[in-house]
Amino acid sequence: MEDTTLMDLWKAQEEKLDRTMQLNLFLLESMQKQKVRSKLNGLARIKASAVILGIAYILLLGLLIYGNQFKNIYFSISIGAILLFNILAVIVYLHHISLIRQVDYSQSITGAQENLSRLQASTFNTRFLFLQTPFYSTWFWSQEMIAGSGIKFWLISVPVGLLLTILAIWLYRNLRPENMHKKWVNRFIRSNPEHRSIIEAQEFLTEIEQFKA
Amino acid sequence: MQDHKPEFLRLLEEHKLIIYKICNAYCKNMSDRDDLAQEISYQLWRSYSHFNGSVKFSTWMYRVALNVAITFYRKTVKTGNMIQLTEPADDPEDKKEDTTELEKNIGVLQQFISELKELDKALMILYLEEKKYAEISEILGITETNVATRISRIKDKLKQQFSTINK
Numbered sequence: 426m427e428d429t430t431l432m433d434l435w436k437a438q439e440e441k442l443d444r445t446m447q448l449n450l451f452l453l454e455s456m457q458k459q460k461v462r463s464k465l466n467g468l469a470r471i472k473a474s475a476v477i478l479g480i481a482y483i484l485l486l487g488l489l490i491y492g493n494q495f496k497n498i499y500f501s502i503s504i505g506a507i508l509l510f511n512i513l514a515v516i517v518y519l520h521h522i523s524l525i526r527q528v529d530y531s532q533s534i535t536g537a538q539e540n541l542s543r544l545q546a547s548t549f550n551t552r553f554l555f556l557q558t559p560f561y562s563t564w565f566w567s568q569e570m571i572a573g574s575g576i577k578f579w580l581i582s583v584p585v586g587l588l589l590t591i592l593a594i595w596l597y598r599n600l601r602p603e604n605m606h607k608k609w610v611n612r613f614i615r616s617n618p619e620h621r622s623i624i625e626a627q628e629f630l631t632e633i634e635q636f637k638a
Numbered sequence: 639m640q641d642h643k644p645e646f647l648r649l650l651e652e653h654k655l656i657i658y659k660i661c662n663a664y665c666k667n668m669s670d671r672d673d674l675a676q677e678i679s680y681q682l683w684r685s686y687s688h689f690n691g692s693v694k695f696s697t698w699m700y701r702v703a704l705n706v707a708i709t710f711y712r713k714t715v716k717t718g719n720m721i722q723l724t725e726p727a728d729d730p731e732d733k734k735e736d737t738t739e740l741e742k743n744i745g746v747l748q749q750f751i752s753e754l755k756e757l758d759k760a761l762m763i764l765y766l767e768e769k770k771y772a773e774i775s776e777i778l779g780i781t782e783t784n785v786a787t788r789i790s791r792i793k794d795k796l797k798q799q800f801s802t803i804n805k
Contacts, residue, residue: 432766434744438747439659530701530705530706531689531701531702531705532705532779533777533778534777534778537701636757636758636780638784
């Protein structure tokens with residue numbers, strides 16, 4: 426088959442194109458009123474919801490610390506650490522939202538798709554939140570508890586705290602895009618529908634690399 | 639932005655076939671096509687204020703439209719890849735008799751394009767639109783050599799498909 430024949434076929438199919446799509450002034454007016462819901466705005470909305478929830482949680486934690494007035498050092502340090510992790514997470518999410526707002530579709534296809542896929546895969550950037558886990562097992566510690574529970578504290582509370590620390594560090598170090606080939610990482614992400622898009626984004630990044638090669 | 643509206647609408651009207659072709663190539667059903675056309679129009683309008691004329695309007699439009707189509711396609715249309723461009727026949731038997739060689743070949747071409755990966759599909763659309771390799775390279779962000787190699791590979795596959803069917 427000749428190239429010209431292919432082009433002719435392509436031209437011939439133009440006659441059969443579905444041209445009923447809405448591309449009119451009315452639609453443009455609607456867009457200006459922000460009635461059009463962009464797909465990407467959807468992603469920004471999810472991140473914005475996370476920011477709102479994060480801020481509410483930060484305020485709650487702040488109130489708890491304020492209420493405690495540093496009477497219990499274990500409580501203050503634990504809640505303070507959780508507070509810091511959540512402040513960082515909110516900053517990361519705000520950064521994501523700003524990146525989404527800056528997405529430039531007029532870039533070259535491979536350039537824009539690379540940026541979009543990186544953005545999609547960026548959920549991994551908040552995996553540092555795992556590191557707050559051990560502090561959930563220490564906030565209720567107190568001098569009285571340590572003195573009163575004797576050996577039980579050293580046999581139960583401390584090992585639980587240590588175990589959670591090891592687990593949190595291990596998850597932080599291993600749950601990364603580079604380890605997607607590992608079954609458990611893959612399974613962990615696939616178990617959450619929201620995270621499946623991360624795998625697709627990673628796969629597409631590989632596809633773009635191959636395409637550019 | 640309001641000042642640009644008449645100019646933008648004129649250009650959109652002039653080049654709307656680009657949107658139709660891309661929507662038809664990337665979306666299986668009518669409602670998806672409508673959504674994609676809306677999304678493309680929205681993103682074109684949103685980006686228009688940054689269009690500085692350093693490239694041809696059509697080049698810029700292909701970039702935006704294909705980027706939106708690929709993003710949209712990856713997010714929503716993961717299943718099914720048969721493009722239906724014509725209305726379904728009331729009686730398939732009657733239709734079969736009326737199917738000409740040309741229609742059959744158009745069908746093969748559409749089916750082939752629909753089965754391509756997103757980026758290859760964009761490449762093939764631009765090729766069939768008779769864009770020069772330099773412009774395709776500019777739109778896709780790959781080298782001209784890469785454009786030529788990939789097009790040649792895709793065409794070989796397509797020719798093979800046609801020859802199998804026409805045997």
